[in-house]
Amino acid sequence: MTRIFDAKKGMSRRGLMRLAGGMAAAAIARPAFATPAWITGTPRFISYPFTLGVASGDPLPGGFVLWTRLAPDPFDREAVGGDPVPVGYEVAADPRFRNVVLKGAAVAHPENAHAVHVEVEGLSPGRPYWYRFFAGDEVSPVGRARTAPAAMSPVDRFRFAFASCQQYEVGYFKAYRDMIAQDVELIIHLGDYIYESSWNAPVRRVPVDDARGLDEYRRLHAAYKLDRDLQAAHAHTSWMFTWDDHEVANDYAAEHDEHYEPVDTFLKRRAAAYKAYYEHLPLRMSARPDGPDMRLYQRLWIGDLMEINMLDTRQYRSDHPCQTPEEGGFQRISVDCPDIDDPARTILGARQERWLRWMGDAGAKWTVMAQGMLFSQHDYQVGEGQMIGSEYWDGYRGSRRRVLDLIETRGLTNTVIIGGDVHATYVCDVKKDFNDPASPTLASEFVTTSITSPNGWHDANVASMVDNPHIKLYDGRHRGYTLCDVTKDSWRTDLRIVNDVRRPELEATTSKTFIIEAGRPGPQEA
Ligand SMILES: [Fe+2]
Structure with missing residues (x-):
């Protein structure tokens, strides 16, 4: 050297x-x-x-x-x-x-x-x-x-933003400019902070086409970090993180990538990706990777106002339901697949599920579950039968049942689930039974749209909404992020959208506003 x-x-x-x-x-x-x-x-x-x-x-x-x-x-x-x-x-x-x-x-x-x-x-x-x-x-x-407010000290209001899915090549990260203008106190990133491979570069290029080794993941992280808006947002305030698939490989599940390459080979790749991720983000020593393992889930508090549970839905998940060794990634599958309800399958892993049981225990007003995925059911098939996305919590209904039971039995009425990954906004009533519109709403869900990553399935998904009355909004047309103003009485969510991400200049607006009144789960359009 x-x-x-x-x-x-x-x-x-x-x-x-x-x-x-x-x-x-x-x-x-x-x-x-x-x-x-x-x-x-x-x-x-x-x-x-x-x-x-x-x-x-x-x-x-x-x-x-x-x-x-x-x-x-x-x-x-x-x-x-x-x-x-x-x-x-x-x-x-x-x-x-x-x-x-x-x-x-x-x-x-x-x-x-x-x-x-x-x-x-x-x-x-x-x-x-x-x-x-x-x-x-x-x-x-x-x-x-x-710094966070003192433990369980009275906090009257808190403003934060959450974001996901920032494919570098397809547009500018200008949504972050608006987060700075909104003077958010905290930014939560829910995954796809980088994309491991590059398949479409209409705006700008990254130096690696398909990262597999440490040096390649490092070069990708460095390229992303050179974005001025991203740097400015990091300098603006403190962030929290969890990841989704593209920090490592498309649609991976624990030790399997979508092509089911040998586990040894994939775990080497995962170790390289996790190491580069740790090296490029302000994470605690407790998150320092040990080979292919990295403890990312954690719980933080904003005084007595909010508890934030940062979850990892990638590293410990069971294989996707009803899939073959030839095909491991996201699939739309029928709910007839018996794996979906198998209580032995998990999206969080047994250890993280046990840890999650303490959710809400400190008694903060709002309980946030921050994670990478769509939590609520989305039935893609209009009319007879149900088709769901195998990667989402829909593919792990045993895990979802256990979380819903926890929220219900502990009386965590003010639970808000935030997610990303799907390059679209979802606003949902989280139902005890998603197949029964009359069943109680146990929590509220907001999935944020992407910072830049595209969505080509808006119309088809909107058409499926007739069979998903608990989804109050689906919108895949816009890029942006989600802005939240939280008080003891209510939670306000502004869906912030930006103009064409292929253009550097920023115009940002609120497409819709939703309010959750404390004690009444379910977002209401303002
Ligand atoms: Fe994504």
Whole structure:
């Protein structure tokens, strides 16, 4: 390996040559700050190392995770070299860093693509902080993070957004510009943060056609992170994450991809994808992958107002129902398939299902289940018979029954299920029995449309709505995200839609607004 940079010895000859080449860019990008004395070593980079921006995530009352990755050339691993690099950070109570409340140093390791994850603790709850990183003579852009309110402290209102499905090639991530304009306090990403393969690039290109190894997943994540709107949204506030299939492979189920390649081969791919995912997001140490395993599900609180259960519906799921080794992905299948109701099958896995039993236990007003999928039933077949999507909770009715029983027996009346994946908006009454319109509504569901990913099945799905009276809205025509304003009395959801994602300029509007009154499950159109 050619070493470009050595923290102790300075730079190799090739590194110095590259430094000269990168000087022009570096001169523009380098801010007028000296590296604080508490950063040891004086690494120098071929050009500005904070090209992928900064991010914060997983807010707790006393802190959050801060993230960056040193990437002077995001597509060339040699650009930083093979040595660990010291990275300093500062957290301040004001955007100009006059009142620095915390500073420290971390190490960017080459085996983690020189990513840095700092778990900040000891801060005040329920307020914004500003942070930045230092490496060598360079300083990162400033990000803003928010601590969560103190545990079960009174919170009167909270504004957050959720999003999914951002295929880079098909459009601009400009919906994030509107989230910033709406000044959301939290952004929840529900999956398809990247797409592992590229099959259609009408607007812009990614550097990898079909990722299978670690380097390829890293290059994809880097390409996505170069999007200015995405970077700005990460710098705007703290995020929370779960994933869907495309962070790894289309329509995968636990250890099987859709083509049922050998499990060993697929698990190697999954390990590479999970590692690259961890390296590029502000996730806690508890989520650090161990080979092909990564614990992503978790529970966080917004004071006494909201409990957020982040679920993983990919890593532990049983195989899709009634499928053959030749065909493993999403299918529309008849409900005659006996697998669907098999209580031994699960979409969450036994361990996560056991953990979920504590949902709502702390007594917050609203209980949120944040996950990647459509939860409610969607019968695609008009008239006699029922056809459902095998990938969704419809294909795992045993699991869904257990969740519904939990909501009902625990009296979690103010449960809101949020999802993504389908590139369309669904607004649903979550029914005790979806086949009986008179059965009680136990919860409310909002599935967000995609940031960019297309939908070609709007008309057919709208036609099927006659057989799905609990689905109050299906709309596959628009791209955008979902904005929520939560108080103790009501939950307001604005469906924010954007103009043509192939055009960079933004026009954003609310297509429809739904309200849930506390104590009365089921969204009502405003
Ligand atoms: Fe998607």
